[in-house]
Amino acid sequence: MRIVGVSLLLGCIKKMTKEEREKANKDQINRFISAYYSEWRFIQILSIQKKLSNxxxxxxxxxxxxxxxxxxxxxxxxxxxxxxxLLFDAVQHSIQYIEDLFALINASSKKDYFIKNIIQYKAGKVENLIVKFKNENKIIYEHFHFPNYPEEDDHTEQEKETLRVINEGVNRLGLIIAEITEYYKQHQFFYNQYKHGLSIALRPYDDYNQEQVALDKRGEFEKPSIVALDSLNFKNAGKNQYGNTGYLMMPAFSDNVRPHMNTLQKENNLLRYVMSPRDTNIERIAEIASKTKRCLQILLHNFRSIINAEEFYDLRLPAEKETEVIEFKIEIEENTP
Structure with a gap:
């Protein structure tokens, strides 16, 4: 058999109508969400927790x-x-989990280009969205695709009660997001130092002695913070110490270093330790991951409902109990916000 040529017939490329784009996006978004597994980073952190326990x-x-x-x-x-x-690895997964959430928030804000914006998202834009997050109900409604209904005088008592429950859920969601974004800002530097060049101190204070090991085996050793390495000059050092200690620790403060400390720091060439918050332990990291997962799953559920709804929106908000959600069935009207 002699093959003389192969061609792929794409047909005439025509401009999509609004309706055609909506249908194409619907199919692609549904496939993306079906293929996506929101539990994975949570599982990674739980596996680290299990390793640490044994x-x-x-x-x-x-x-x-x-x-x-x-x-x-x-x-x-x-x-x-x-x-x-392992703690640094868990921090990495927790930070990436938060970035996943905000990447999805950003991409879902423009559903016509969701696939492009989630697959080719700009990390700087997502990071900026996280660190500049404001806990305002208007923003939470928008981010999580929930219609924002104002209370009106002609609403029935039942409708007013429903709006009250919705506002409580939105407030609760805002507080969760505020907590995880604060955690992100406190740990972003540690994530960056671990991810880029392993600029971390896994043995910051020399070897543990036998007594410390024995205490650790009994679960009685109070471990210090995890430590990242930095060399940024004194003027700008605070950028990498958000929410952490207000002092600068120089671990190599030797006779050879002290006379030239000012010169070295101006050159961004003076070794420093940056300590994480004292509550940076696997339990706290797992807690943040669980809260991130909760927000992420509510976002995906609501976004998918908005995309597929015909007569009703099937939407969710977090309930008071951490493992539960409140479900709302909202009729689609022409003036739905």
Whole structure:
């Protein structure tokens, strides 16, 4: 068989009508959401939590292998370097989870170009959306695709009660978003240092001694914060210490460094430690991930409902109980906000 040519017939490219674009977007968005798995980063964090709860058994064989090139490796390695590394990994997943949420918020704001904007999203724009977030009900309604109905005098008592429940749910959602964006700002620097160049201190205060390891095995050792490395000059150092300690820690404050400290810091060349908030532990990270997942799932549900609705919107808001949502069936009218 001799093949002389292959061609793909695309047909004439014509401009889409508004109705055709709406149908095409509907199919693509439904496929995207069906293929998307909102639990994955939460599972990653829970798996890290499980490893930490059983770390001395889980990592024993691995430490034995590490000892081939690091003969000092042992339980102290599990207690400090491995534990700190896993916490940084959990922080990374939690920060990426929050970015996932806001990337979806950003992309879903323009449903005609949702696929383009979610797959080719600009990280800087999403980051800016997170750090500049304002907890205002108007913004929450808009971000989570919920019609914002003003209360009117001719509303029945039942309608007024429904609006009250909606406003409570929106307020609750706003508080959750405010909490996770604050966490993001407190941990973004640690995420960046871990992701880019491993500029972190997994062993910031030398080896743990036997007493510290013994306390850790009993669950009684109060661990210090995780530590990222920085060298930004004193004037701008606060940029990387949002919500953390107000002082600057210089771990290599030796006789050779002290006389030239001013020159080194002006050059962005003076080593410093940046400590995370003291509550940066796996329980807190898992809690933030759970809240992020809750917001993300409400967003996807509401967005999909808006896309597919014909007569009614089937929308959700968070209930008072963390594992529950409040469902609303709202008739679509011409003047629906």
């Amino acid at each position: 770390k001395y058994d889980f990592f024993q064989d691995i430490v034995d292998l590490v000892r081939e090139t690091d003969n000092s490796a042992g339980d102290k390695t599990i207690a400090q370097e491995i534990t700190n590394g």
